[in-house]
Amino acid sequence: MADRYLSFTGTAPGRLLTRRLGLPQPAALQRWTPERPSLKGDRLLVTAGKSDLGLTDADARTALGLDLTTAPSEKPAAVVLDATGVRDVGTLTEVHAALHPVLRSVADSGRVVVLGAPLDPADHHQAAVQQALEGFTRSLGKEIGRGRTVNLVRLTDAHAAESTLRFLLSPRSAYVSGQVIEVGSAPADVAAPHDPPHAHDDPPHDHDRPLTGRTALVTGAARGIGEAVADTLARDGARVVVLDVPQAEQEARRVADRLGGTALALDITAPDAGTRIAAALPDGLDVLVHNAGITRDRRLVNMPAERWSSVLDVNLASVLRTTDALLESGSLRRGGRVVATASIAGLAGNAGQTNYGASKAGIVGLVRALAPHALAEHGVTVNAVAPGFVETRMTAAIPLFIREAGRRMNSLAQGGLPIDVAETTAWLADPGSSGVNGQVVRVCGQSLLGA
Secondary structure (H helix, E strand, O other), X not given: OOOHHHHHHXXXXXXXXXXXXXXXXXXXXXXXXXXXXXXXXXXXXXXXXXXXXXOOOHXXXXXXXXXXXXXXXXXXXXXXXXXXXXXXXXXXXXXXXXXXXXXXXXXXXOXXXXXXXXXXXXXXXXXXXXXXXXXXXHHHHHHOOXXXXXXXXXXXXXXXXXXXXXXXXXXXXXOOOOOEEEEOOOOHHHOOOOOOHHHOOOOOOOOOOOOOOOEEEEEOOOOHHHHHHHHHHHHOOOEEEEEEOHHXXXXXHHHHHHHOOEEEEOOOOOOOHHHHHHHHOOOOEEEEEEOOOOOOXXXXXXXXXXXXXXXXXXXXXXXXXXXXXXXXXXXXXXXXXXXXXXXXXXXXXXXXXXXXXXXXXXXXXXXXXXXXXXXXXXXXXXXXXXXOOEOXXXXXXXXXXXXXXXXXXXXXXXXXXXXXXHHHHHXXXXXXXXXXXXXXXXXXXXXXXXX
């Protein structure tokens, strides 16, 4: 359903009226297109404290794959603040000194990315001011406006951060703001992009099609967000398997045929679903996206047991079972990716959704607990996306006033699109994202609900 308010505020009368009434003024977001794959303008580097990364040196920036300039720019598309050297309250004041002069000039739909360091448990002064960067980032994201976003990246291993910074500094991250993302180290044999054994005839890894030669399975992919994820992974070079329930087999085949992939009609809640997926993919799997999910909303006092259990079975139990089965069987190859779908309902709660909120909070627990083990034992990363209000057929059915509140209650004052979730999933699936593990990334325009 079209966002008529967003369209109206894009007109001269709409801007005048909403400004006078103090109403939200959302800006049209620039998203990735083949014609506009990047944000137009310089990427300006500023520094607070003595950098731990040495990014003031051009060779260091080049080594990290960062196209950054330290020269003044009239209208930068992005500002990167290197705050890795902030270690005390004195150097924390340099954050203001570095950003205050340039923020007004950042282009509409521009980016601010703060680079921080891990909290040092042996230095409570450093830990305090590095934690302060989180409150700073989220507060700035809520005031910067004009479709611009602000995110914080904590770097344990700067050399593993290229794919993350490439994503955050691009139009692909249009609806990701106020996030704190940790980038660590991965085992040496999965730390760099590589070609899986079956991909010897494929072109080498490149940034335009990073998933070339890789196989990705997306559950619930016949429509909605799942279809957008399948589209985006295929765009990035993946061979996509479109999985959905047998009742949606025709739609799944339509999507698969369009993408040059294959369809797999399967009830993901079946006890042997993992075994059947492994049998259907004898050459193995590189990317597993758990997107399938249902809602059965009702307040707990009025909720039959079937509504409770069916949501938990689809949204959580099936994810646990199939992930375990595919890891244990070795079907998920070393260097693989698991991306599950959580929700801000699992982070902040939502009336009438105790079942759904429980299932999505369970995904968060799964990711945080499984990620270290899966990486160490199997060379597989495990992360989650947590969508907020995304424009789908489901949200279009929400009553008008509730729908409008959902759209406006975030820093970008608008709903997201399925492509926003898909782009975030594609970044987490990128072979270059091996340093991103155990993360739950909200795709919610920095919702005013939850952390």
